[in-house]
Amino acid sequence: MSIWWSLHLRREAASVPLARRLLLGTMEKAGVDPDISYDLSVALSEACANAVEHGGRAAHPDGAHSCASPGGFQVTAYLDGDMCRIEVADSGPGFPAVGHGHGRPARTPDLDAEHGRGLCLIREIADHASFGNRPGRGGAVVSFDKILKWRTDAPLVSA
Template sequence: MSQHDMRLQFSLELPRDAALVREARRTLDGALAGAGVTQECRDDIRLALTEACGNVVSHASLASDYHIDVTVEGGECVIEVTDDGGGFDPARVPAVETAPVVEEVGRLEEGGRGLHVLAAVVEKLDVVSVEDTGTLVRFSKHLAWEPAGRE
């Protein structure tokens, strides 16, 4: 079985507590490191997860907890962060379809910067939010693998 055939799936349910974002990152990073994903790729995924969880902790004031679902399959990592924290109007966040350059990220309003940072480090980003209900942030990243035989 090659690394690209590997399938990994896990879910975390966490209270809306900033201190636990680090634990979620550590759990995901350990799993990806053990599978042989490169440090640079894991850094991008860790940053994206930090931003997605940070949005829940900072903005989903009605949520008491949130869910992280991770699937690694076919050489791709897909992560969904879901909350029931009241949602927001996605039209109020500047478009994030294209990865912004760093200078642009610095000029964004405080409320929308996390999604722009996230978009800059992943290949695909979907944000589905329903006002007065909740938000789903789904992103994916193609995995880069350490050379075979390297420990």
């Protein structure tokens, strides 16, 4: 079984639960174990929240950021066999060069910090995660995958 979908979303907070609900609905209908579905929805929410917060600011040569263009972001999900791969790509300034090229957040956030835990959380939830910049087009790409477990009554597995 193979399912995939792609969304182009506005860089607005309301886009995050929309993407999450679509993922959860797809997983439920496919028969994915609810715990795996929940974990992936948390990771997707974190990636989308980062795209909403950081994904539309274009960098200027002087290093300043501009929010003049609201931009958007794209979410693509693939369920292929026993693997789910999710990719969130935005059109913002991307990740700083140091620390992100090898799929790692640049630093571990403080435990009491309000921001900065999303990428670490994605790494903990996913079986594999990578964080990088879109070559030539600008923007960040967060991708992660996880091996799926199925409910015993999964309709698409038994078909």
